[in-house]
Amino acid sequence: MLEKDVQIISVDDHVIEHPNVWQDRLPAKFKEAGPNLVRDAVNGDHWVFEGEKAGNFALNAVAGRAKEDIAMDPRSYDDMRDGCHDIHERIKDMDIEGVHAQLNFPNMPGFAGTTLAMAKDKELGLACVQAYNDWILDEWCAPYPERQIPLMIMPWWDVDLMVKEIHRTADKGAKSFTFVELPHKLGLPSWHTDHWNPMLQASQERDMPISIHFGSGGAPLGVSQEGMSTNFTIGISLFALNSAMATAELLLSPVFHNYPGVKFILSEGGIGWVPYMLERIDYVWDRHRWYNDVNREVKPSSLWKTNMYAPFIYDDAGIFSRHLIGIENIMFESDYPHSDSNWPHTRKMLEESLANVPNDEARLIAEGNARRVYNFPRVS
Template identity: 45%
Template sequence: MNTDDLILISVDDHVVEPPDMFQNHLPAKYKDAAPRVVVAEDGSDVWLYEGQQLPNIGLNAVAGKPHEEYGIEPTTFAEMRTGCYDIHDRVKDMNANGVLGSMCFPSFPQFCGQLFARTQDKQVALAMLQAYNDWHVDEWCGSYPGRFIPLALPPVWDPQLMAAEVHRMAAKGCRAVTFSENPEKLGWPSFHNEHWDPFWQAVSDTGTVVCLHIGSSSQLTITSVEAPINVMISLQPMNLVQAAADLLWSRVMTEFPLVRFALSEGGIGWIPYFLERVDYVYEHHQAWTG
């Protein structure tokens, strides 16, 4: 087969949300509370929400740039390739790269909607999160049907609301939802707790895939304060190795066997050793660990 004939489907892309994304999706009473883009003192474009400035990190928008220009410094929309935030230019870039379909993870709300979870007024939080999901499905993905895999954010502060949002988004054709690789690190119950059962049931009932992206616990593996950043970057996928072990030995897999997980940006090279290790644990330790 000629490589030009290959079709690529990318399930770990990212979107830099455009400044006008909330404009068409919020009830009038919430519009003044919506996140908005302002220019910071350093000249970068930042999202302003509840008094907090949330920068567009340069590393989230490196498409088309040489490696020498990568970095974590705040940036502006003008410095980005327009395909980072403009859906029409994104599709042009996808066509040029031979990418048929794409799933896009969020940027400023964080990977499982932690930003909205921190909102004091939870009615406002839910309105913002649902507006985000509606924009993502209706405008970002809906502008080019069949080219994008919709991905919803969950209202992680309330499992019943999570279940309702999974069903609401499934009715719109969205069959993927983000979640944390380790919710306990965010101050919520762990995978092993019954707290999340309404969510597991909802994703089981709707056939929705739960996507765990590295960094969705807001935790990084840092060996020491003296270690160079390369150490942290090298160990980032290990978050998902921990998540895989956590889930494999959890009640989720036995009590909700239809739940499907995607470990996003974790690679696959570790999987053979992981399988060997968990088999060893089962064969040698299950008798006493239960």
């Protein structure tokens, strides 16, 4: 069970950037093309980047709404909780739901900073990436260093720039950075090339785990158009597919053999799928390793135990099979303020999930594993 003194850590929450994040930080020459918030009473608030609309809030800011009231809105900052974009109000909302600390993925830039990475003007893109990171470090996390785990975005169109930004932000206290879950789906080199080696080396050197969020590599493969639009329940139900694909790509690649200190965390795919996937990968590896370009000595599932982690929101199947996943490989995610969030009942639901789990295991899942992997020690 979850004891009262456990400080819950969520490794997957989200921030809605306030309207002046970029305008306060970009050089004058980039202010017009950089992210600008347009307040429109008819079409709703929306971001404009390089002259084009760059997404809306939709299901990304619905914390506190009844299930019956969740839809593809809110349309403006006036329609969401202040905790979505104000760090002081966020801390209050965390106290209400019983979450002690959290790691936040971005909104306007995309979960892996994809919108900014796709900038036509790469000098502008880099300035926007750095402005976001400085905002997270200096304004969002700095007032509450015990409550916020700084997550960075990266200029992943240029690996050398990535390495510089990893070191720059690590020097300022960054704990992790986000990246696309399936780079090849975006036309980028896969994990089976040496393209990403400098980034992986920097991640290992600075002990900065790589946090990957579902959807950062596109929709689940083969989902119908309706499944990602008019019947979004299909797409949401299949989040685990991308996590499973990312797991297979990584475990059967050279990544962890070449960089044994690199760690990946797969957010919002749940954990119930993990035992079957590991079993299947091991079976296939054992039978087919002799004629494929894979490491023939190390069982892939052993790399999961040392290098990969997955959080859950509410996953009875995963909790039931937790020993097959690895107690030290499971974390918790709240998903505030997204539509999967159970705010303000987060702690209550986690207590229910872990009711039949031994205290020491529950403590690791809810707090200890996140502190260890993200180098985020307990202070009080």
